[in-house]
Amino acid sequence: MKILITGGAGFIGQRLAKALLERGELNGKPIDEIVLLDITLPGDAALTNHARVRAAKGDISDRAVLESYIDDRTEAVFHLAAIVSGQAEADFDLGMKINLDASRALLEVCHAKGHKPRVVFTSSVAVYGGTLPDVVQDDTALNPQSSYGTQKAIAELLLCDYTRRGYIDGRVLRLPTISVRPGKPNAAASSFASGIIREPLKGERSTCPVDGATRVWLLSPRGAVEALIAGCEIDRAKLGNRPVLNLPGLSVSVNEMIEALREVAGEDTMKLIDFQRDERIEKIVSTWPGAWNTARAEQLGLTGDKNFADVIRAFIDENRS
Amino acid sequence: MKILITGGAGFIGQRLAKALLERGELNGKPIDEIVLLDITLPGDAALTNHARVRAAKGDISDRAVLESYIDDRTEAVFHLAAIVSGQAEADFDLGMKINLDASRALLEVCHAKGHKPRVVFTSSVAVYGGTLPDVVQDDTALNPQSSYGTQKAIAELLLCDYTRRGYIDGRVLRLPTISVRPGKPNAAASSFASGIIREPLKGERSTCPVDGATRVWLLSPRGAVEALIAGCEIDRAKLGNRPVLNLPGLSVSVNEMIEALREVAGEDTMKLIDFQRDERIEKIVSTWPGAWNTARAEQLGLTGDKNFADVIRAFIDENRS
Structure with missing residues (x-):
């Protein structure tokens, strides 16, 4: 099988790729190729030089780019690419283009292939907002108070509808804030x-x-990578009519x-x-x-x-x- | 002031126009013109011949059409046009084009004008779904189980973000099922x-x-028209960070x-x-x-x-x- 990771040059994308290579398989099938698609190439040479890794530079808001890296053998897509919260608030159009339009194009391209690839979409605490209970429950309404949160919530809804219609096999994992990230501060409000x-x-x-x-509400990078893989491997039937999981943190x-x-x-x-x-x-x-409340994710x-x-x-x- | 009603040839659109003409004013300002924009012209000749009514035939998914009917004097937009639930489920692309893309284009055109028109968007019971309490509360999560509901929920999120950013002065009114509608059965599941x-x-x-x-959960046509006008006249400040109201039914x-x-x-x-x-x-x-639960709408x-x-x-x- 082939795996596509958008945002594949990012910190989590590279760690996920390494973890997948170590396992050698996903959903019980051997991994033949991992495509790391991003606007830059990954910095880790051990990764880019790996025989089963294809590092690709491209703009995911360009549908032709997505079409060239998703084919009938692409059985899992980890859609990590995003404009982070601070930047999406400062540059509304860019956030809409990447967080919404590119996510939709990705779903469309996956749908067009017709083989229902698993699509794991990373969402965020930022879909919540306004007056909240101390512990947010599975059925607490989304009320995003940032453009980033709005765009993530919309992409969640799209992914759920594409999944309900049988166009893809999608899963939304709402990630806590990842800490501790290595490297430099970024434009995320949570930096x-x-x-x-x-x-x-x-x-x-x-x-x-x-x-x-x-x-x-925090999750370590290791925890995030483990959750992404586990989230991809959950049996479709166990997710029912709500393929959205609030991850433990x-x-x-x-x-x-x-x-x-x-x-x-x-x-x-x-x-x-x-x-x-x-x-x-x-x-x-x-x-x-x-x-x-993460009872549902823990049960899974x-x-x-x-x-x-x-x-x-x-x-x-x-x-x- | 000018008022635009999308879906203006529809049953509710025409009734709303008549109610507005009878009042003669909205938000304390005299109404100079009501544009009824739709893919067909309204059937009611008394309405189309009225001196202050402009009946316009056009596709709202074409941004140029929206631009030609929204100008600096357009101080209120009632966005009623939609592909109904049954049809949006049967024709996914058409639902996405009208219920999502056209709604977004409408928000964009209003934003571009720079004068923050009031935009009243009609949403629906269909944004809810899955396991629900007997009485849905204001903070019950949306979990649409149809493409129509998904598209309405997405348009709600967009309208809220455009409002939060100060691009428009938006209000979402979630309508109960309208009954009794005159005329013929339509493709809505609630027909x-x-x-x-x-x-x-x-x-x-x-x-x-x-x-x-x-x-x-039902609302009469008269009740719907009254709610649309009242919803447009609510003081911005009273809506806080949540311009979404579940209407009494x-x-x-x-x-x-x-x-x-x-x-x-x-x-x-x-x-x-x-x-x-x-x-x-x-x-x-x-x-x-x-x-x-409609306590919030009733308080308003x-x-x-x-x-x-x-x-x-x-x-x-x-x-x-």
């Missing part, structure tokens, strides 16, 4: 949730733009994250965090749920992380040079 | 909810495709509808209804809620009908030749 751990561990100062009491306050950093890396590291509130970011992040075999200190330890481990 | 009253009143037989215990079973018909028109009329279940229609209708001054027998009496009154 600080990695920055306040990552930068201090390098001995650099980091600014936290939200109040310490702010509760976030850790509900922690920013202060608790910082306390975990102190526990793992000491007082001096922790002191490298400065608080400087940024209203633009706070406005977006404060509308996201700090926790949601999806698990999350144990505690945030362990997540930090794993991050240190994985990024040791 | 029977008018047919089983209208046809027997003409002395004709009518087929009910769903079980008598099926609960529907009557929760009645099909058997109760038939009992009301007997009460108003007698035993013989009532006996003109045949039950013949149609799986395709039952499948769509059974996923719609039979009632929803929106009201519904008192009882279904009175709705039938008003229908008879209005359609006396």
Whole structure:
């Protein structure tokens, strides 16, 4: 089988590809090729040089690009490519083009092939907003308060309808905020949730733009990759008329994250965090749920992380040079 | 001010136009022109000949058409045009084109004008589905089980985001099933909810495709028109971050509808209804809620009908030749 990963040069895309190569199979079938499609090529040479990896540079909002990388042997698509929250809020048209139009084109191209590929779509806490219960339930209404959240919610609805009609075999995985991401800060409103751990561990100062009491819902990169693969392997029949899963995460306050950093890396590291509130970011992040009920995902075999200190330890481990 | 009504040749569109002409003003401003845009011209000559009415034939999925009927003086748009549920299920592409793409183009054209017109969008019970509480609440998740419901839910999300960004002043009114509609059956899955009253009143037989215990959520044409006008006049500030309202309706079973018909028109009329279940229609209708909590709409001054027998009496009154 062939697998397509959009956003394949991204951090999660590359980790997912490596995990899939290690397994060698998906849904019980050997993996012959993994296409990593993105606007840039992946940085990891071990990956791009791998015999079963095809790194492709292309714009997913161009249907011809999608058509050239999806064929009858493409049995799984992980659609990770997105314009992140901060950028989609700043550049409305770009967010619509990639988060909505390209997602729709992807579904259309998959549908046109006629063999119902599994399409795993990553959605987000950002589909929620407004007045929320402390713990968001499966039947809590979506009320996105950002253009990113709106576009993700719309792509979810499209994927569900294409699945209901039998055009594809789609699954929506709503991801908690991924932390700790390696690399540099990005334009996501949630970028600080990695920055306040990552930068201090390098001995650099980091600014936290939200109040310490702010509760976030986190998943480690390893947890995210495991969930993507498990989500792709769930039997269609078990998903019923609702192929949307809120993934397990850790509900922690920013202060608790910082306390975990102190526990793992000491007082001096922790002191490298400065608080400087940024209203633009706070406005977006404060509308996201700090926790949601994940009973359904757990019943289907999806698990999350144990505690945030362990997540930090794993991050240190994985990024040791 | 100018008002645009898409679907303006439709039954509700024409009634809305007449009600607006009678009032002479909207949001405290005199109405200079009402554009009735539709793929056909309205049948009511009194309306098309009216000095302040402009009847326009055009395809709303063509942006140039929208641009030619929306200008700086267009201060209110009632977006009623839609491919109905049964047809959108049978012709997926057509539903996407009109219910989604045309709705988005309408929002874009309104945004481009820069004066934030009020846009009243009619949505539907069909945005709900799956396992539902007996009475759907404001925060019950949307889970549409038809392409029509999906497209309506997506257009709602777009309208909310355009409103949140300050591009337009949008309002979503989720309408109960409109009953009793005059005229002929249409391709809506809910067509029977008018047919089983209208046809027997003409002395004709009518087929009910769903079980008598099926609960529907109904609003009279008069109630719908009143709600559209009231919805357009609600102060922006009172809608907060959620410009979506579930309109008051009557929760009645099909058997109760038939009992009301007997009460108003007698035993013989009532006996003109045949039950013949149609799986395709039952499948769509059974996923719609039979009632929803309308406290928010009521607080904002929106009201519904008192009882279904009175709705039938008003229908008879209005359609006396």
